[in-house]
Amino acid sequence: MKGIIFTEFIAFMEAAHGPDFSDDVIYESGLAERAAYTSVGTYDFSQMQMLLTAFCKKSNSGLPDALRSYGRFLSRTFQSKHRDMYAQYPDIIEFVSSVENHIHMEVRKLYPDAQLPRFDVLERTPDRLVISYRSCRPLVDLAAGLIEGSAAFYGQEATVRHRRQVADDGEFHIIELDAQQAVLQ
Ligand code: HEM
Known part of the structure; x- marks a missing residue:
């Protein structure tokens, strides 16, 4: 999956809940720190799923609404x-x-x-x-x-x-x- 989908997801979390929330989600997802993603890179979709799961848990939202x-x-x-x-x-x-x-x-x-x-x-x-x-x-x-x-x-x-x-x-x-x-x- 293209990095722009990751980098924008992090921007989305920051806009909706603030940078601390976003950092917590990244940490709780078990992924390496955000600096690893560039918009033109390509990453495993499983990493996006880990971020989405952690985001839903922390924001208490369902996956369809979050997406x-x-x-x-x-x-x-x-x-x-x-x-x-x-x-x-x-x-x-x-x-x-x-x-x-x-x-x-x-x-x-x-x-x-x-x-x-x-x-x-x-x-x-x-x-x-x-x-x-x-x-x-x-x-x-x-x-x-x-x-x-x-x-x-x-x-x-x-x-x-x-x-x-x-x-x-x-x-x-x-x-x-x-x-x-x-x-x-
Ligand atoms: C100018 C407008 C658009 C741009 C620049 C764009 C660009 C992209 C890019 C870069 C990806 C990532 C591909 C990858 O990860 O390998 C993507 C995926 C996707 N795009 Fe678009 N897109 C646009 C409009 C749309 C629209 C209007 C829809 C809805 C009908 C859409 C639906 C999707 C979906 C659902 C994915 C996720 C991949 C999947 O479902 O398998 N896109 N798009």
Whole structure:
């Protein structure tokens, strides 16, 4: 997993609970100190799981909620770091529809060893999008938070729900996005 996902998770903990809380989580997770992570490095996902587990225990939150909140935070980082990627799209439906074939393709150019999920568009109208999410990692709630947070870039309210599906070739998730167009000023 790319280091940016770790370094931003540490920034997320600091923003939400302060630096002492963040240091305690890193210590209690059993991981080496934070200086070990760089945004362009690649680290085992098991290390992220250790951080997430320690964070949930210390903040008394469930994993789905923690991942969703972190996804919203991470989307703000992406919006400032990769503003051009957002600015090419007129709204959240078009943006999320393009993650598989454009956004994550660009990500792969920046980080060739990134292990990215797969999204397929199943249904699309101007205010609703249904996609499937396939990944070897249990991060569907991170995707939900990234979508919710990204909607803010377009000044839109978004409701994101997901459910697990089992198919012959393994399990995947269906993500439903309902977006309200912002009132233009
Ligand atoms: C400009 C916007 C975006 C950028 C720059 C970006 C970049 C990245 C990067 C660097 C990773 C880490 C890959 C790795 O660890 O090897 C990642 C993973 C991920 N991205 Fe994106 N992403 C963007 C938008 C989105 C959006 C809108 C979604 C939701 C639909 C999304 C869903 C995910 C998920 C769920 C993962 C975790 C990997 C997994 O589930 O297997 N990303 N992305």
